[in-house]
Amino acid sequence: MNDPRPEVAGLYEQAAAELELAAQHARVAARHLREGEVPRSGAHAWAAHGHQLAAQELLSEAARLHAARARPE
Numbered sequence: 001m002n003d004p005r006p007e008v009a010g011l012y013e014q015a016a017a018e019l020e021l022a023a024q025h026a027r028v029a030a031r032h033l034r035e036g037e038v039p040r041s042g043a044h045a046w047a048a049h050g051h052q053l054a055a056q057e058l059l060s061e062a063a064r065l066h067a068a069r070a071r072p073e
Contacts, residue, residue: 004069008062015058022051 025048032041
């Protein structure tokens with residue numbers, strides 16, 4: 001099997017980028033909610049959740065790659 005470390009490292013970097021975007025959207029959602037802009041807040045909250053899901057999928061892929069190589073010994 002090829003060395004999976006570069007691929008997994010890339011998945012981690014992509015997940016981190018998605019989580020950073022999620023955090024940015026969450027902050028914007030909070031600001032809009034404080035300002036009474038509920039629809040705009042909701043849109044950013046939904047975007048934050050979408051980025052979190054994308055990060056989760058990337059981390060799940062990294063876990064699958066690890067599981068394919070791990071031996072229960």
